[in-house]
Amino acid sequence: MPDRTDEANLLIVDDLPENLLALEALLKAPGIRVHQAESAEQALELLLRHEFALAILDVQMPGMDGFQLAELMRGTERTKQIPIVFVSAAGRELNYAFKGYESGAVDFMQKPLDTHAVRSKVSVFVDLYRNRKRMARQLEALEQSRREQEVLLDELRSTKAELEDAVRMRDDFMSIVSHELKTPLNTLILEVQLRKMQLGRNNLAAFSEERLRHMVDKDERQVQSLIRLIDDMLDVSRIRTGKLSIRPTPVDLCKLTANVVENFAPQMEASGCALLFQRPEPVIGVWDEFRIEQVLANLLTNAMRYGAGKPVHVALGQQGEQAWIEVQDHGIGISRKSLERIFCQFERAEGSESSAGLGLGLFIAEQIVKAHGGRIEVESEEGQGALFRVLLPVRPEA
Missing domain, CATH: 3.40.50.2300 (Response regulator)
Known part of the structure; x- marks a missing residue:
């Protein structure tokens, strides 16, 4: 049939x-x-x-x-x-x-x-019609197959481009990591070799109390740099696997910011940047204190690297059920093109290639703020500095 x-x-x-x-x-x-x-x-x-x-x-x-x-x-x-x-x-x-x-x-x-003639002629036209319909269906199936192959080809091209980007990102990351890890390690190794040489010469006078304090402070800064780099890489891994821990407790954002600013003041002074902060009234909210400190530290580090030795202003306050923190520098600024990608992994602003860092600070900061139900805004123009604004709900949803 x-x-x-x-x-x-x-x-x-x-x-x-x-x-x-x-x-x-x-x-x-x-x-x-x-x-x-x-x-x-x-x-x-x-x-x-x-x-x-x-x-x-x-x-x-x-x-x-x-x-x-x-x-x-x-x-x-x-x-x-x-x-x-x-x-x-x-x-x-x-x-x-x-x-x-x-x-x-x-x-x-x-x-x-003529019965036979009529049936014969009708049979011919019916067969032609059926063959034409079958051919049309075959052509439609071929066209559908072609469209599906085009879609698949586009997906393969997209996947290939993504893989190439991933490989390029991995290579860039490894290059940056090796450079960033070598910098503090080379300093530590050089210091150890100098001390070993002095000890070999029995020159104990080189290790006065003041000199020893200076050595220990310098060693501590290099070790902290290494720890910071390793922590950043661990945080990126946690973010990717959805395991970034957030433990909210009642926090005074004003006191937290003051502590971070105080800890950063010596580094800022050493880099020639004046760190300005006028302490406001307490701003109480429910946040992960360690993670918010991490966000603020990343923003201050960013301002110090690209602030061109000019003052950095820190401000905070509360509007309704939302708290805000602002970190403003007056350095090299950020181009419009860079603004679109500064919160991506391993990205650094144009013209900042010589600056230290893995390009993870802003990425990690944004992910932490998002985990609190907030967001980060940025305003900047090239040569006009940058303003980073962190907006946090005072009582984030569970």
Whole structure:
């Protein structure tokens, strides 16, 4: 039995019901559905509702005859490709066959109809229709396959680009890490070698109390630099795996900021930056004290690196249910292009390649603030410094 998708509709048009019944009985077959019309008007209604493999039109009908119907069909986009076969009981002397072909018919049959000839001709047109439909489905399937392959190819291109970016980021990261780790390590190694040389010469005078204090402070700064780099890398790993711990407790943001500013003051002074902070009234909220200190330390470190030796201002306050902290420097500023990516991993502002750091500070700071339900805003222009604003809900949602 033919597939449902291969079912063919046939249209037969005749003003005599007995002729329609006889022709339908002649054409009935599995996979063929015959539609009857007793006038050209009924035929047009059927043509609007169905797709036909063949139309068999009686020539002589009251009102619109078969030739006029054929001309209408040929002039309509939806029906102009339907094969038309004319049938007529009129004599050959009327030259209907010639007129039928002029109207766009593919065949002309004389009544009484030859049963075998009718079935044979209809079978040919039905097979052509089915083959055309199968070919259309195959072409559609091929086009669909082509579209899917295009989508897959685009995805592969995108994945390839992402992999290349990941490899490039990994290589850049390893290069930066090796450089950043070597800097404090080389200083420590050099200091150890100098002390070893002095001890080898039994020059104990080189280790006065003041000198020893200076050595210990310097060693501590280098060790803290190493610890900071390692902590940053560990935090990035925690963020990626969703394991960054946040332990909120009631905190006075004013006192927390004052402590961080006090701890940073010697470093700022050594780099030539004056650190300015006017302590306001207490701002109490529920935050992870250690993590907020980390955010503020990262912003101050950023301001110190790119502040060009100019004053750095720290301010904070509360507006409604939201607390805010601002860190403003007056250094090299950030280009519009860099503003779009400074919170990405391993990114540093243009013109800052010679500055220390892995390019993780702002990324980690933003992730910590987001984990508290807040956000970080930045305002900057090249050569005009930068203002970083941390906005934190006083009582973040659980």
